[in-house]
Amino acid sequence: MVAGGDPGVAGSATAQEHWSSRFAFVMAAVGSAVGLGNLWRFPAEAGQNGGGAFVIFYIACVALIGLPLLLSETLIGRHGKSSAVESVRVVARESGGSTAWSALAVVGAIASFLIVSFYSVIAGWVLYYIGVFAGDLFASIGSGNLTGGAFAGQSAEQVQGLMPALFDNNAVMLPLHALFMGLTIYVVARGVTGGIEKVAVYLMPAFFILFLGITVYGAFSGDFAEALAFMFAFDPARLLHGPVMLSALGQAFFSLSLGSAIMITYGAYADRGVNLAKTSGMIAACDTSVAIIAGLCIFPIVFAAGLAVDSGPTLMFQTLPASFQTMPAGSLIGLLFFVMVFFAALTSSVSLLDAPTNWIRYKFGWTRARTAVLVGGLAFVIGIFSALSFNVMGEWYPLDFIAMFREQNFFGVVDGFTGKIMLPLSGLLTAIFIGWVADRRLTDAENGISGGLHLFWRFLVAWLCPIALTVILILGIFPELIG
Ligand code: PFF
Numbered sequence: 001m002v003a004g005g006d007p008g009v010a011g012s013a014t015a016q017e018h019w020s021s022r023f024a025f026v027m028a029a030v031g032s033a034v035g036l037g038n039l040w041r042f043p044a045e046a047g048q049n050g051g052g053a054f055v056i057f058y059i060a061c062v063a064l065i066g067l068p069l070l071l072s073e074t075l076i077g078r079h080g081k082s083s084a085v086e087s088v089r090v091v092a093r094e095s096g097g098s099t100a101w102s103a104l105a106v107v108g109a110i111a112s113f114l115i116v117s118f119y120s121v122i123a124g125w126v127l128y129y130i131g132v133f134a135g136d137l138f139a140s141i142g143s144g145n146l147t148g149g150a151f152a153g154q155s156a157e158q159v160q161g162l163m164p165a166l167f168d169n170n171a172v173m174l175p176l177h178a179l180f181m182g183l184t185i186y187v188v189a190r191g192v193t194g195g196i197e198k199v200a201v202y203l204m205p206a207f208f209i210l211f212l213g214i215t216v217y218g219a220f221s222g223d224f225a226e227a228l229a230f231m232f233a234f235d236p237a238r239l240l241h242g243p244v245m246l247s248a249l250g251q252a253f254f255s256l257s258l259g260s261a262i263m264i265t266y267g268a269y270a271d272r273g274v275n276l277a278k279t280s281g282m283i284a285a286c287d288t289s290v291a292i293i294a295g296l297c298i299f300p301i302v303f304a305a306g307l308a309v310d311s312g313p314t315l316m317f318q319t320l321p322a323s324f325q326t327m328p329a330g331s332l333i334g335l336l337f338f339v340m341v342f343f344a345a346l347t348s349s350v351s352l353l354d355a356p357t358n359w360i361r362y363k364f365g366w367t368r369a370r371t372a373v374l375v376g377g378l379a380f381v382i383g384i385f386s387a388l389s390f391n392v393m394g395e396w397y398p399l400d401f402i403a404m405f406r407e408q409n410f411f412g413v414v415d416g417f418t419g420k421i422m423l424p425l426s427g428l429l430t431a432i433f434i435g436w437v438a439d440r441r442l443t444d445a446e447n448g449i450s451g452g453l454h455l456f457w458r459f460l461v462a463w464l465c466p467i468a469l470t471v472i473l474i475l476g477i478f479p480e481l482i483g
Pocket of ligand 1: 032
């Protein structure tokens with residue numbers, strides 16, 4: 001690709017990179033959005049928040065807040081054509097606004113950095129289950145029991161016990177965290193065309209094939225009717241329930257990779273010809289479908305095993321593996337399931353590391369590879385404390401004196417601080433920046449929509465997003481307000 005007119009001298013440490021095609025951009029952005037947030041967090045949140053009400057509110061959050069912000073972020077990047085922080089500065093400068101608005105991307109890039117530190121720990125658990133199911137598959141091939149359930153001869157308690165055993169075992173958990181972070185660093189270090197889009201264009205189509213295959217399998221062999229009823233049961237009493245709304249919006253942010261400088265960074269690699277409104281719509285639609293279908297993929301299997309769907313974060317790692325015990329070809333499908341989760345997690349962690357890496361390398365003029373190793377290495381070290389929060393540091397509450405972090409260990413604090421404060425704060429600043437500060441001629445020229453739709457987008461960004469995000473921030477910081 002030609003880097004004509006872009007900042008950075010070709011061949012220098014900070015030469016602006018480009019996606020090699022629109023398909024690569026869409027796959028990388030969808031790859032960023034679709035991750036553990038969809039497969040692990042969404043079903044867990046939906047399960048704990050009563051299914052239907054959460055799902056309906058979630059869809060509303062994506063359409064009215066997530067999508068307009070997604071378009072705002074990609075627009076900033078595509079116009080600025082630099083790191084996220086530098087891109088905001090470009091837009092601010094051209095609009096006659098203060099370059100201090102770049103703080104929105106600084107907050108986002110730091111959030112990404114903190115999130116990837118624990119994201120890699122959780123992805124390490126995924127690697128562990130790939131190993132467990134692969135071992136079980138070999139055993140079942142050896143015993144000629146390929147079509148039966150997984151973990152033949154073991155009790156449900158034994159299988160459920162795999163997760164607490166893993167959590168107690170740093171000798172397994174930490175090397176897997178290192179392995180996953182190492183892979184992420186490797187991909188980011190190889191650059192946009194050589195690394196990031198390569199994994200996206202191969203892994204995302206593979207992900208979709210596995211995902212649809214396993215969902216169809218669950219629909220036929222599991223309890224699909226009960227899952228459907230659970231996911232879409234409409235209970236108006238729960239719909240306007242503060243905590244449910246709060247977690248739905250938080251989940252929408254996490255899942256769409258918003259407020260994390262990622263979509264600004266990825267937008268900057270996009271060519272002028274790409275219609276950002278269409279692309280953003282496609283990203284949001286794919287991400288939301290995957291989240292909902294993930295519920296329809298996991299719940300039928302769990303319901304069929306008669307286990308509880310409201311187990312929260314342990315749903316995917318404890319309840320689901322045990323559920324594969326009663327499913328036909330359980331070890332094979334279980335293995336494919338976790339391989340699929342790994343694909344989704346890697347394309348997301350790559351985006352989480354790329355945003356802060358790109359910021360730092362522009363700031364200091366370092367090479368991409370060097371920056372990725374340094375930033376990823378530091379994230380690995382911080383992630384160790386999150387891993388230890390599942391065992392020896394489980395009852396160490398570093399910010400116990402602050403109400404919102406009461407009885408939260410290190411992992412809980414980083415998760416809560418990024419999800420409840422940093423992402424919504426960055427999103428809020430983005431909405432105000434695009435809605436009120438950025439030059440309208442500039443945003444109008446970039447966004448690819450016109451007429452009534454354009455006015456509606458402006459209304460959402462200038463009014464609804466700031467109001468909703470302010471409420472969310474206040475409620476997130478003062479949880480006692482909603483009891
Ligand atoms: N969107 C991805 C997921 O849902 O897993 C990864 C992610 C990106 C999470 C950015 C959080 C975030 F701020």
